[in-house]
Amino acid sequence: MNDSAPLLVHRDNHVETWTLNLPDTRNPISDAAMIEALCEQIAIVNADPDVRAVVLTGSGKAFSAGGNVKHMVDREGMFGGTPYQLRDGYRHGIQRIPRALYHCEVPVVAAVNGPAVGAGCDLALMCDMRVASTKAFFAESFVQLGIVPGDGGAWLLTKAIGPARAAEMALTGDRVSAESALEWGLVNQVVEPEELLDAATALAARVAKNPPHAVRMSKKLLRESQQQSLESVLELSAAMQSLAHHTEDHREALAAFSEKRAGNYIGR
Secondary structure (H helix, E strand, C coil): CCCCCCCCEECCEEEEEEEEEEEEHECCCCCCCHHHHHHHHHHHHCCCCCCCCEEECCCCCCCEECHHHHHHHCCCHHHHCCHHHHHHHCCCCCHHHHHHEEECCCCCEECCCCHHHHHHHHHHHHHCCCEECCCCCEEECCHHCCCCCCCCCHHHHHHHHHHHHHHHHHHHCCCHHHHHHHHHHCCEEECHHHHHHHHHHHHHHHHCCCCHHHHHHHHHHHHHCCCCCCHHHHHHHHHHHHHHHHHHHHHHHHHHHHHCCCCCCCCC
């Protein structure tokens, strides 16, 4: 493992843990190296059936500060250039992350260890489930810097907590505590800091114990249900179900159920 890499990757059985590794700058995700690392690892996981779930967390005290504010001030990197260059900087830069995570085939659990601000808040929302430390908070803070959510935050927030709460977060930019985030349905669970990774990994393991093809197809159906009609999802469900019925893991799951034991799934 390269400890100086922007993204650290560790695998334990069928669960990978990805750690944003820029603690001195609070793990921004707008720099090219971080964008490339995240997108590359998602592509690797999509092609590796042995990975069945992912935990995403941050090193140091923050989950992610989102955009690199120093680069904004200096108008460098993706924040420099003409309006047309800036537009392309977003489209071919940070917007690669929500697209990649949306199409990540395995479930991703965010372990939000500290502040999740701006694009860092949105990064947590890009994940399928979220476990937060009591020291975490969430802030859709773009408006306080005179900008808008440039990475899909308006769409992500509305899907996660509904239009009224999304408007409150996006139009005030105010912090939302971990406890309020739980009440609003933004996170699945809140735990003490020392319990965070264990809790997030346990949630990922509950996913990873299931037949992997069924998990990947179920995630795809959940994604498609956000934008397709019922009829379209029913058709897709029927097609995927026909594949699931012919897997070895389906037969193993039936045997395990009948014999009252845990299943041993091989991804076939």
